[in-house]
Amino acid sequence: MNSTKGQAVHDAAPGPDTDSAPPAKPARRRGLGGSPLDVRHLSLIGVLVVLAVVGALTKPDEFLATENLRLILTQASVIGVVTVGVTFVIIGGGIDLSVGAIVALASVWATTVATQDFGLGGMLVCSVLVGVGCGLVNGLLVAYGPMVPFIATLAMLASARGLALQISDGKTQVVNVDSVLDLGVADSYVLGIPPIVLVFALVCVVGWLLLNRTTFGRRTVAVGGNPEASRLAGIAVKRQRLLLYLLSGLCCGIAAFMLIILTGSGQNTNGNLYELDAIAAAIIGGTLLSGGRGTILGSVLGVLVFTTITNLFALNNLQTDVQQIAKGAIIVAAVLVQKGRSSS
Incomplete structure (x- = not known):
């Protein structure tokens, strides 16, 4: 009698290995752990090629210049790190509208005079802690x-923006730490690559490994795809959601410090509309808004597409409103493609 009961309990609550095994197979079928490139990735690469051709034809000297290509990567780096965190949250079935405000708050807090007295290390730690702290609040709520994630992160958006404005008093806080400023000059480049681009690449690699090669990643996909089935399989759904928002906050803290290096200052207006750009990049990269599917590679390609479009518009002196219309059309097209594929 007891042995039978023990066997039933063992079947209902699998161990660490069997706990993560069931979600692994659907994740691979959906392109998370299988081949590195799927049709959507190839499509986005095709879009990048088309944009590159357009740039080469319209502004050959400017667009193909090494400095401009480096600028595109640099501009993509900050929002790219934020997008990695947002991608995890969306795959897990959530949404984070507060990432831009968290970036602003972290950048302002890290550039206060008192914080700058601790040098580069103090500013970096402060930026990361603020981001993680905001992510903790989001996750707990x-x-x-x-x-509801929409309401919780919307409240954080308003609160973080307000606190950033209060701390900075609406003024730009200039960085006076030479070791921080030096990271933004050409002398700090590694093989011609700016440090913040290298940080972006590192975050992408870590994010890809975390999503595709760890139990955490498989649980994220499972929770986003079917929370109730995940709970019955023994996954701590609430804890997993909390960890996802902590990860998003961490990415925001890192991005805030990268922005400080890039601009040499902290402002309450930093990260404006980052939440929309990050979510849009994740969507066109193949991440389902309903959760359960997405790739880091797709999100990165989405960031590069948007950044290249922005660069092309700037080089050709086209108005910002036209640029926003183009981005909106791309988002709508991506969502329609998602609906078509999910219904087929």
Whole structure:
């Protein structure tokens, strides 16, 4: 009798290995752990090639210049790091509208005079802690509140923006730490690559490994695809959601410090509309808004597409409103493609 009961309990609550095994197979079928490139990735690469051809034809000297290509990568780096965190949250079935405000708050807090007295290390730690702290609040509200992610992160957006404005008093806080400023000059480049681009590449690699090669990644896909089935399989759904928002906050803290290096200052207006750009990049990269599917590679390609479009518009002196219309059309097209594929 007891042995039978013990066997039943063992089947209902699998161990660490069997716990993560069931979600692994659907993840591979959806392109998370299988071949590195799928049709959507190839399509985005094709779009980048078309944009490159357009740039080469319209502004050959400017667009193909090494400095301009380096500028595109640099501009993509900050929002790219934020997008990696947002991608995890969306795959896990959530949404984070507060990432731009968190970047602003972290950059302002890290550039206060008191914080700058601790040098580069103090500013970096402060930026990361602020990001993680905001992510913790979001995670607690969403996972244990429980509160709808849209409302919880919208409240964080308003609060973080307001606190950033209060701390900075609406003024630009200039960085006076030479070791931080030096990271933004050409002398700090590694093989011609700016340090923040290298940080972006490192975050992408870590994010890809975390999503595709760890139990954490498989649980993220499982929770986003079917929370109830994940709970019955023994996955701590609430804890997983909390960890996802902590990860998003961490990425925001890193991005804030990268922005400080790039601009040499902290402002309450930093990260404006980052939440929209990050979500849009993840969507056109193949991440389902309903959760359960997405790739880091797709999100990175989405960031590069948007950044290249922005660069082309700037080089050709086209108005910002036309650029926003083009981005909106791309987002709509990506969502329609998602609906078509999911219904087929």
